Amino acid sequence: MKRDLLSVVLVSLVMLSVSFGQEKKLAKAQGQYDRYEYIDAQETYLKIIKKGYKDADLLKKLANSYYFNSEYAEAQKWYKELIDDYSSEAEAEYYFRYAQTLKAAEQYDQADVYMKKFTELANDDNRVKLFGDQPNYLERIDFQSGRFEIENSSINSSFTDFGTAFYDRFVVFASSRDTLIFKKTVHQWNNEAFLDLFQAEYDPTNGELSEIKKFNGTINSEFHESTPIFTKDGSTVYFTRNNYVKRKYGKDKKGTNKLKIYRSYKNSQGGWTTPQSLSFNSDEYSTAHPALSIDEQTLYFSSDMPGGKGLSDIYSVAINGDGSFGEPKNLGDTINTEGKETFPFISKNNDLYFASNGHLGLGGLDVFVTRLNPQTEEEALVVNIGKPVNSPKDDFAFIVDDESKRGYFSSNRSGGIGSDDIYSFLQLEDLRKFCKIVIAGLVTDKDTNEPLTGVKVSVYDSANNLIESIEVGEDGKYTTDELECSTKYFVRAEKEEYTTTEKLVTTPDTKQTLDVPLAMEKKIKSAGVGDDLAKVLSLKPIYFDFDQSYIREDAKIELAKVIEVMAQYPQMKIEVRSHTDSHGNDDYNLYLSEKRAKSTVDYMISKGISSDRLSGKGYGETEPVNDCGNDSNCTKDQYQLNRRSEFIILK
Structure with missing residues (x-):
């Protein structure tokens, strides 16, 4: 019993001696740390850890001693151990510093994970706001790079x-x-x-x-x-x-x-x-x-x-x-x-x-x-x-x-x-200051020009990464969050019963709200007697070369759409109507439009449409869609509206 008691006493004395020695070393290291003598502090802390003594405070100071000396690989090791083993004692700042050491190792995805944890713990920190405002900060840095x-x-x-x-x-x-x-x-x-x-x-x-x-x-x-x-x-x-x-x-x-x-x-x-x-x-x-x-x-x-x-x-x-x-x-x-x-x-x-x-x-x-x-x-x-x-x-x-x-x-x-x-x-190049652009617009039915509700408008970057999605309200309007200047984006509109439409938008280099209207077509459209198939099918204008009436290659593509619809509906009959603008002689314009209407009908017959389902008529400049008649002073685009072909459903 005395032997056992002596052993206990000896062990207690040894433990007390070791503990006292560790306290002295910790005090020495703390002094070195406070004086920014990080090399000596590191050696002291490392010796203590090697002997099995470790707590959150020790890991913080050891990690910091490397971090403030820009030895990020070593700092990362000890910050990781601190966060893994003593997360409840790791203040927000240690998540930020750990994220920085991960960036130094180019582990940016992992760094963002701990930056998000940092934002949860320090929501009033200015660095949290910067991270929230610039989730694509690496893209911004790439934008400036190479200069x-x-x-x-x-x-x-x-x-x-x-x-x-x-x-x-x-x-x-x-x-x-x-x-x-x-x-x-x-x-x-x-x-x-x-x-x-x-x-x-x-x-x-x-x-x-x-x-x-x-x-x-x-x-x-x-x-x-x-x-x-x-x-x-x-x-x-x-x-x-x-x-x-x-x-x-x-x-x-x-x-x-x-x-x-x-x-x-x-x-x-x-x-x-x-x-x-x-x-x-x-x-x-x-x-x-x-x-x-x-x-x-x-x-x-x-x-x-x-x-x-x-x-x-x-x-x-x-x-x-x-x-x-x-x-x-x-x-x-x-x-x-x-x-x-x-x-x-x-x-x-x-x-x-x-x-x-x-x-x-x-x-x-x-x-x-x-x-x-x-x-x-x-x-x-x-x-x-x-x-x-x-x-x-x-x-x-x-x-x-x-x-x-x-x-x-x-x-x-x-x-x-x-x-x-x-x-x-x-x-090599001037730096570009980032400015912000807002894209806004009205989503409409292409045929009726009425605003559409329930449309999902999405913005994608040039690599097809989704930036944001917006649900259009009852007024048919949408507004994006702030986007970057001088950048390409795809603006996409989606709605059931409508064909998805998309526009490529290159934002300007000055801050503004950019108007980008979106017109959507119905997948299935109704058409009756008197309707113009050119409008129903959203045909591009069918052009003829100057003073000519033969069918151009680009016109053949548009006519193929009309021919296909007539093939699907074998009872349909149409009248091809050809119109000119007011430039030139009235009688000649009428003659030229007659030739173009006949040329269009002949082409469609050659592609398998029965002649008894087609008729053609030239109207010259007699039915303008605007006030750009003789002696008018219209723009080129206004005159262009009158140079058109119509495919009017008769049956």
């Missing part, structure tokens, strides 16, 4: 290279390529050396970069510098740096070093003044990735400051005449989501380009564009710029010269040289 020709830049290294800016005849960018030669510090977020700014000679004719060298030593510090923006005269630079002022490394209350935007001026010797932190920076949140408006009186940037919508939002702030700043303003719901919006850039055309994982994309960060100060609804739309700039991975830091159509962006896509690479591009 850029891209190339992996020759300046890339096996390290991190990203975040370009135009500066006189140079392009300035961030890189960790050779900082380890001089600095032994490694950033624990991604286990790479800290970033410095470099410059390369820029050839605007082909976008090639060469002659790489370190940027000014006053700007570069012991820690990260990236994403600069220069004024047009090259006298001022804004850039991103770790919170590091006067050789002091700043931290927030949790011990995390945040990012700040700094400003430096070119001095009289051609160097740069000591960078100064901007007034709206804070130790408690990050500000980063500055961009300038066209007039250089507004600075745009991304930040996770309090009051924003998501992980980071894009803000603007006025630059006062004395160099001071106004109050930062959030750019609002059209641009910012509950996800991440970052890396703004303003082009010469006043277009705002930015990276986002909250707007609908191909996975990771995608590049989007919208017009600043839009004058129309179309200009206000946020548009994914498509492939090949965007990919399933992170694509960001887009800049473009609207005059040369050349520019650069950064990406961690497969096939690169380093973890992030710079890509050059030539823009």
